[in-house]
Amino acid sequence: MGAVKIGNARLQKVKELKNKVAAITGAASGIGQMLAVNLSAKGCAVAISDIDMNGLQLDAYVLDFLTRMFPKGFVRLAAAIAGRK
Numbered sequence: 001m002g003a004v005k006i007g008n009a010r011l012q013k014v015k016e017l018k019n020k021v022a023a024i025t026g027a028a029s030g031i032g033q034m035l036a037v038n039l040s041a042k043g044c045a046v047a048i049s050d051i052d053m054n055g056l057q058l059d060a061y062v063l064d065f066l067t068r069m070f071p072k073g074f075v076r077l078a079a080a081i082a083g084r085k
Helices: 030-041 053-069 074-081
Strands: 003-006 009-012 021-025 045-049
Touching: 021 030, 030 045, 030 053, 045 053
Parallel strands: 021 045
Antiparallel strands: 003 009
């Protein structure tokens, strides 16, 4: 994997998300929610947070359900939810 330089920082390109952890704020709705679903679908563990505790709890249930029910087809399902083909 190559590194990308942004300013003085060097960021490693990540090709494989399995066994990685992402911390996502604002995960109860919108971009944060879609990010949590998509990263989780690609095998990444997600730590989600938001001030909307009801929405956050629902997201946690949905992510848990999807990973249990669709362990192999979850990537396609997440893409469909995000509006991609």
